[in-house]
Amino acid sequence: MYRKIYEPRRMLVALASIFLWLVFLIFLQNYQAKTGRKFQAKREVQISLKTKSLDVSKFVSAVPLHPRLLIYNRVPKCGSSTMIGLLIELSKLNGFVHLHSGNYRDIWLNRTVLEHMKLEWLTISKSMRLSYDRHMLYFNLDGFKEGEAAWMNLVRDPVERFISRFYYKQQNEATEVIKNLDSCVDTNVSECIPATINYTESQISYFCGHELQCLTLEDGWALQKAKANVEKFYSVVGILEDLHTTFQVLQHVLPDFFTNYQFTFHGIGRIVANKRSENFQPPVSNVTKKFLRSYLREEIEFYKFIKRRLYVQAKMIALSTNDTSYDLET
Structure with missing residues (x-):
């Protein structure tokens, strides 16, 4: 029953x-x-890309998708206001904490400062996901397990960045007479452009690190070291000239931090202008820009490397997800 x-x-x-x-x-x-968390494994993506005659093996990031800590060692005059604003907005949407450093001068950090910083990050990231930004050179994150931390950054066309910094520095120094870059190059190059690029002025140095050769930027060693560090440690390095692709790649590669970027003011792809220097920057002639391209040869090589890597990452994502929204250069 x-x-x-x-x-x-x-x-x-x-x-x-x-x-x-x-x-x-x-x-x-x-x-x-x-x-976007179901992302194809690196090997699967490489196989699909090889069928399209595209060798991407050296451009594929080895950093996992879900780090507890994201470090943005921002390069000056490369859209840091835009990126910081985006991270602050996304921290509220995606439930992580963003810490912003107001130190804009001390980019080389001694061992005591580095150890204190890493200990603080380790402690905070155990209880919550954390992103951090500061003008500083790359350094090794010993103490973190594999997959717990990732680096990201933004770079800019070196010629446009040099021009921007030239006028920005004058405005900050409160000089009564603003030098014109065209006239300065015509009359006295050494007054406007030093014989060698200082590490504080170089984009390369931010990715090279704290080694002595990174500070002297001699013999091309720093350039090769910067490229190697990008390939090994940086999840994404975007370019200011294409924020749309940069944000798309960030969303796929670091979804815990950059998912929902399109719903933010800063995520619409527009650059947040620096109001402090825009009135001090007259047009620069093509002759001066040509001279700067020769002067900044290694910086331009590094920028092209970053740009190429970003677009390969974007093509990887587009092929693995059948996403046709990427508008990429050939």
Whole structure:
């Protein structure tokens, strides 16, 4: 008697459990698709790209998708106001904490400062996901396990950055007469452009690190070291001239930090202008720009390397996700 009554109930319970499990699997699949967390493994992406005659092996980031700590060692005059604003907005949407450093001068850090900084990051990142920004040179993150921390950054066309910094420095120094870069180059190059590029003026040095050769920027060693560090440690290095692609790649490669970027003011791809220096920057002639391209040869090589890497990452994502929204240069 009791067996006849309860057997149908047991069957209904079993069917209901199976139904709920299937609903959960469908929800999980949709969630992964929306958040971009179901990203193809590096080897699978490489195989799909080889079929299209595109060698990307040296451009694929080895940094995992879900670090607890994200470090943005911002390069001056490379859209840091835009990126910081984006991170602050996204910290509220995506549930992480962003720490902003107001130190704009001390980019080389001694061992005591580095150890204190790493200890602070380790402590905070254990309880919450953390992003941090500061003008500083790259350094090794010993003490963190593999996959716990990642680096990102933005760079800019070196000629345009040099021009921007030239006028920005004059404005900050409160000089009564603003030098014109065209006239300065015509009359006295050494007054405007030093014989060698100082590490504080170089984009390369921010990726090279704290070694002595990174500070002297001699013999091309710093350039090669910077490239190697980018390949090994940086999840994404974007370019100011293409924030749209930069933000798309960031969202796929670092979804815990950059998901929902398109819903923020800073994520629409426009650069936040620096009001302090825009009135001090007259047009620069093509002759001066040509001279600067010769002067900044290594900086331009590094910029082209970063740009090429970013677009390869974007092509990887587009091919692996069938995303046709990427508008990439050939």
